[in-house]
Structure formats: structure tokens, C-alpha cells
Amino acid sequence: MQVVEVKHPLVQHKLGLMRAKDISTMEFRTLTREVGSLLTYEATKDLELEEVEISGWNGPVKVQRIKGKKVTVVPILRAGLGMMDGVLEHIPSARISVVGIYRDEETLKPVPYFSKLAGDIQERLAIIVDPMLATGGSLIETINLLKSKGCTSIKCVVLVAAPEGIKALQEAHPDVELYCASVDDHLNEHGYIIPGLGDAGDKIFGTK
Numbered sequence: 001m002q003v004v005e006v007k008h009p010l011v012q013h014k015l016g017l018m019r020a021k022d023i024s025t026m027e028f029r030t031l032t033r034e035v036g037s038l039l040t041y042e043a044t045k046d047l048e049l050e051e052v053e054i055s056g057w058n059g060p061v062k063v064q065r066i067k068g069k070k071v072t073v074v075p076i077l078r079a080g081l082g083m084m085d086g087v088l089e090h091i092p093s094a095r096i097s098v099v100g101i102y103r104d105e106e107t108l109k110p111v112p113y114f115s116k117l118a119g120d121i122q123e124r125l126a127i128i129v130d131p132m133l134a135t136g137g138s139l140i141e142t143i144n145l146l147k148s149k150g151c152t153s154i155k156c157v158v159l160v161a162a163p164e165g166i167k168a169l170q171e172a173h174p175d176v177e178l179y180c181a182s183v184d185d186h187l188n189e190h191g192y193i194i195p196g197l198g199d200a201g202d203k204i205f206g207t208k
């Protein structure tokens with residue numbers, strides 16, 4: 001599995017701001033979208049281009065245009081919604097395939113509760129967004145669902161990933177790509193990423 005930790009200074013600076021204890025809901029939400037946007041820039045660097053001729057201001061001109069597959073963004077509810085607009089900034093025509101999964105606080109197992117996928121998802125590149133990859137259960141469950149509908153091209157974009165979650169993802173789905181701003185140190189006994197960001201969903205939605 002390809003794992004890319006994006007070391008760009010803007011990404012690292014913004015992620016650092018997100019780790020502050022007393023960050024406001026507004027700041028956390030804004031930074032989630034901004035880092036999501038920067039990671040998307042990196043995650044789409046291999047999209048295929050084709051040359052086409054258009055009418056330019058001074059006559060015909062050859063330009064580059066994205067050729068490859070169409071895209072669907074897959075936010076995992078709730079926290080993934082915070083990154084969705086960061087993807088859409090770059091790919092405004094993308095379809096949105098929403099997956100609702102929460103993590104049971106006791107068992108840490110993923111609990112699916114909603115899905116509404118693009119009807120032609122088997123023809124699309126799926127870019128899954130969720131700020132946190134902890135045990136990996138939520139992301140693995142989401143990929144299981146997408147693959148069961150015929151989707152074969154999947155990239156995952158997360159802000160922070162735990163080594164334990166990366167290992168689980170690698171074992172379950174070695175064919176996907178993972179982009180993150182940081183591979184953090186470990187999971188604590190409650191399944192929270194250390195140093196991590198805390199509960200990303202609560203911070204984005206202001207529900208603590």
C-alpha cells in the first residue's frame with residue numbers, strides 16, 4: 001500500500017495549529033478544510049492529462065486537460081464532512097458519496113448507519129476523506145462497502161494516521177493509497193491517536 005505523509009510546510013504548519021488545546025470550533029473547522037485541500041492537491045498529482053486544441057485569444061492553442069476517471073468524494077460522517085469542501089475546491093464537479101459510520105466507544109468497532117453512493121461509483125475514482133485513521137475500522141468498513149459496489153480505484157485522505165490503523169488498512173486493502181499530514185505515535189487505551197487531535201468530529205461540529 002502506498003502511504004504518503006505530506007511534509008509540505010503549509011500542511012505541517014496548519015496541522016501544528018490544529019493540535020493546540022484551546023483551539024476554537026471555527027479555527028479547527030477552517031484548518032480541517034484547508035489541510036484537506038492541500039492533501040487533495042498531493043493526492044491528485046497523478047491524474048492523467050490529455051492534450052486538446054482550443055480557440056485561444058490569438059488563435060488555436062494546445063492545452064492540457066484532465067483525462068482520467070471521474071471522481072466521487074466519500075466523506076465518512078460526521079468528521080469527514082469537514083474535509084469535503086477542501087476536495088471540492090479542486091474538483092467542483094465531483095459527485096458526493098456519503099457514508100455514515102461511527103465508532104462504538106466501548107468496542108471501538110465501526111457501526112455503519114447510512115450510505116448514499118454515486119450510482120456509477122464503479123466508474124469513478126473514490127477519494128475517501130476522514131480526519132482520523134485510528135484503529136482503521138471505519139476506513140476499512142467504508143472501503144469494503146465501496147468495493148462491494150464495484151469501485152476499484154480508491155484513495156484515502158486523512159489528517160492524522162496511527163501506525164496501528166495503517167497496518168490494519170494495509171492488511172485489509174493493500175491496493176488503496178493513503179495520504180496524510182502525519183503518521184502519529186500510537187493509540188491510547190481508549191483508541192485515541194497520540195498526540196493526535198482529540199475527537200475531530202466533536203471539534204468540527206462543536207459538540208462536546
Ligand SMILES: O=P(O)(O)OC[C@H]1O[C@H](OP(=O)(O)OP(=O)(O)O)[C@H](O)[C@@H]1O
Pocket residue numbers: 076077078079080101102103104108110130131132133134135136137138139165191199200201202
Ligand atoms: O479508525 P477508527 O478506530 O475507526 O476511528 C476513526 C473514526 O472515528 C472518528 O469518527 P467517530 O466515530 O468519532 O464519529 P464522528 O465523526 O461522528 O464523530 C473518526 O472521524 C473516524 O471516522
Ligand SMILES: O=c1cc[nH]c(=O)[nH]1
Pocket residue numbers: 132134191192193194196197198199200201
Ligand atoms: O484520536 C481519535 C480517534 C478516533 N476518532 C477521533 O476523532 N480521534
Ligand SMILES: [Mg+2]
Pocket residue numbers: 079199200201202
Ligand atoms: Mg467523533
